[in-house]
Amino acid sequence: xxxxxxxxxxxxxxxxxxxxxxxxxxxxxxxxxxxxxxxxxxxxxxxxxxxxxxxxxxxxxxxxxxxxxxxxxxxxxxxxxxxxxxxxxxxxxxxxxxxxxxxxxxxxxxxxxxxxxxxxxxxxxxxxxxxxxxxxxxxxxxxx
Numbered sequence: 001x002x003x004x005x006x007x008x009x010x011x012x013x014x015x016x017x018x019x020x021x022x023x024x025x026x027x028x029x030x031x032x033x034x035x036x037x038x039x040x041x042x043x044x045x046x047x048x049x050x051x052x053x054x055x056x057x058x059x060x061x062x063x064x065x066x067x068x069x070x071x072x073x074x075x076x077x078x079x080x081x082x083x084x085x086x087x088x089x090x091x092x093x094x095x096x097x098x099x100x101x102x103x104x105x106x107x108x109x110x111x112x113x114x115x116x117x118x119x120x121x122x123x124x125x126x127x128x129x130x131x132x133x134x135x136x137x138x139x140x141x142x143x144x
Contacts, residue, residue, distance in 0.1 A: 003141070005134050006085045010077030013092075013127070018070030024063025028056050040112050086138060089131045096128035 023031050033041035046052040076088060100121045108117040 003082065003085060003134070003138055005137055006089070007077045009089075009130050009134055010073050013130075014070045014073035014077065016070070017066050017073060021063045021065070021067030021070055024066060025060050026063075028059040028063075032059075036112075036116060040115075043112055082138065082142075086135065089135050089138075092131045093128045093135070096124045096131070100124035100128070 029041075029045060032044050035041070036044060044055070046055045079085065079088075103117045103121050103124065107120070
């Protein structure tokens, strides 16, 4: 029998990833302006028509990938094996921490994105903490 907490966390992460992915695919320009601000968002759209097309294509594929990750999380939410749930949560913690480290070391060096990375690092750490709380809860269930 699996944990109800695992199901809830997977569904919440799935909704977040799927929603962001859909918005990235279909509202690329608007999302860029919303996330980065008007001036930076316009700079990130490219300066020539060819650049704009490449960036829009890249953003659309990134959104598709994020949507697929959300769909995968939705499917994984229904797995009832406690060992799998624990392993999956540990991998998710490592993934979110790796993203935070990547943002600290690389994304902050990009001039246009330098002011966004602290907020995104906090988001990555919060997402990792949701999995850590699940691991602590499942550990407590296991040894009580």
